[in-house]
Amino acid sequence: MIHYNPQKRQLFRSLANIEGTSVRPPWAVSEYEFVSKCSSCNKCLDVCNESIIVLDSRLQPVIDFEKGECTFCGDCADVCESGAIDPLLNSLPWSHKVSFSDKCLSDNNSYCRSCGEVCGQEAIFFKLESGAIARPQLDLNLCNGCGACVSICPTKAIEIFVTSEEVA
Ligand code: SF4
Ligand code: SF4
Numbered sequence: 001m002i003h004y005n006p007q008k009r010q011l012f013r014s015l016a017n018i019e020g021t022s023v024r025p026p027w028a029v030s031e032y033e034f035v036s037k038c039s040s041c042n043k044c045l046d047v048c049n050e051s052i053i054v055l056d057s058r059l060q061p062v063i064d065f066e067k068g069e070c071t072f073c074g075d076c077a078d079v080c081e082s083g084a085i086d087p088l089l090n091s092l093p094w095s096h097k098v099s100f101s102d103k104c105l106s107d108n109n110s111y112c113r114s115c116g117e118v119c120g121q122e123a124i125f126f127k128l129e130s131g132a133i134a135r136p137q138l139d140l141n142l143c144n145g146c147g148a149c150v151s152i153c154p155t156k157a158i159e160i161f162v163t164s165e166e167v168a
C-alpha cells in the first residue's frame, strides 16, 4: 500500500501551479497532441451526463471537478472523432490524484469526514492521533482521480496533482 506523504509533495506537480495546464477528459492523448487534434466540436461536453466538461480559453475541453465527478462512463471517448480522446492508446484514464491542503477542517481542530464518505474507492482514510482531530490520508494505489471528493469539501481543501514515477 502506498500512502500519501506530505514530505514528498515536491515530487508532485500541482496542476493549480502550472499555468495553462488543466485536466483533459479521461483517456486524452498527451497535452501536446491534444491541442492539435481536438477540433473543439463540443461533442464531449454535450454527452457528459455529469456536466463536468467545460471549455478552456482555447475552447477545448477540460474537466471541472467543482461541478462533480467522473464516472468513467466512456461517453466522451465514444463521441470523439478527432483522436484527442483515445482509450485504445491509454489504458488508464489519467494520472492525477488528490491531496489535502492545510485548509482541511482537521487542521483547525474541526471534525469532518465528508471526503472519505463520498470516495467510492475507499482511498481516503483517517489516521487517529491522540489529542488531535484525525486528518484525511490518501492511498495512492486506490485513488482513481474521479474527483468525487473535490466538490464535497466545505473548505475547498482538496487539490488535484499529477503523480511522478517516484511515489513512495
Ligand atoms: S467518462 Fe463520462 S463522466 Fe467522465 S468526463 Fe467522460 S462523459 Fe463525463
Ligand atoms: S472534506 Fe475537506 S475539510 Fe473535510 S476532511 Fe476532507 S479535506 Fe478535510
Ligand code: SF4
Residues within 6 Å of the ligand: 097, 098, 118, 119, 120, 121, 122, 123, 124, 138, 142, 143, 144, 145, 146, 147, 148, 149, 150
Ligand atoms: S479522487 Fe475519487 S478515488 Fe480519489 S480520493 Fe477522491 S473520491 Fe476517492
